[in-house]
Amino acid sequence: MLTNGSRSSCKAGSRLLDQGAISERVYALVNGRVRISYTEPGGHEVLMAIRGPGDLLGEYAQQDHGAHMATVWTLEHCETVVFTPGSFDAAIRRLGLEEALQQYILHKYRQIPKRLWQASNLQTEQRMALLLMEILNADPVRNDAAVPMTQQQISDALGVARSSVTRLLANWRDAGFIRIGRGLLEVLDRAALARRASRT
Template sequence: MRRQWSAGSVLMREGEQSEHVVVIEAGRVKVASAAVSGKQALLAIRGPGDLLGEFSAIDGRARSATVTALSSVTATVLSGSAFRDLLIGDGKVAFTLLRIVVSRLREADVQRLEFGAYSVTERIARLLLDYARRYGERGDDGVIITLPLSQDELAHAAGASREAVSKALKRLRALDAVRTGRRRVELLRPDLLADIVEGLPSVHLDADMPNDPR
């Protein structure tokens, strides 16, 4: 079944008992989770071709994250039983799912490394470069990140406080590396950001980086 959601709509909610699976055809979503303290963590941005909700469809447990549309989203929705039947009956599909799970585990490992070993400025520079490569569009002066993310959401993604992220962005602006506005970031000097994060592993495959800001 094909469904559509408008920007700001919730596709799945953390803690709910449901097992349908969503395959995004168009649009972007953010995947976020909340700690017991209430602190939010932005886990990932997903887009066309990405699969959502597969864990609950497989193990029957409650949703582990909330998925919210960042833009208008069109997706195919499968029931949990239909998804399980597909995995059991088609080895290629099952192997593709395994590759997705492995990729996300690798991504999580890199994020844990960054949170423990690198400064907030380094983590923000890294996030901006990754977002620019995946979602960037050429502007007059640099690369505009097309994701409408707030400083709070950047802080959630970097595992830092909003105040620390604000200071990091101020430092990057002072270096003329970025220009920021309301839910808008433009990379003016991607080379400076790359110098900051030089040597860090990438959490995204090169095949998923169609736009090179350099």
């Protein structure tokens, strides 16, 4: 399928898709992770998802010919394959992937209520642990456990004060399961992080 598109690369912090824009291009992520954010009328950003290699971006708008529902930002250097509307449709038909595409879209859509429930019902520490697990799981074949988000981006994603994120990360660092450096956040003990993510 990837042979129907054109290869492209972009650096960290690049904007691939704009909320409200009309574009029927579809991106297939080959390498790297992105964050998908919805901006409320007042300007507040709400994190909708983290995506990684193997995911599609822009397929909702391509299917209904509407505006993009969210903005897509790269978290790190990304390699993509870009499809025009015609090339994407041709590849889907040629490979008989129409039903698989609809199932994929529905699967992504069904993740939204769970995220909303977590934002309303879970404590900040558990939500942050879930976010870091989501980032790591978006690219499970990576050899490292780096989290390519700043503390400010994490606090924005969770909708909490940066001081809360800084305090929790310091506690986790002292407990020995993350490492914090200049521009670096690395998970050293995934099992410990998973335990905090699964607390009830």
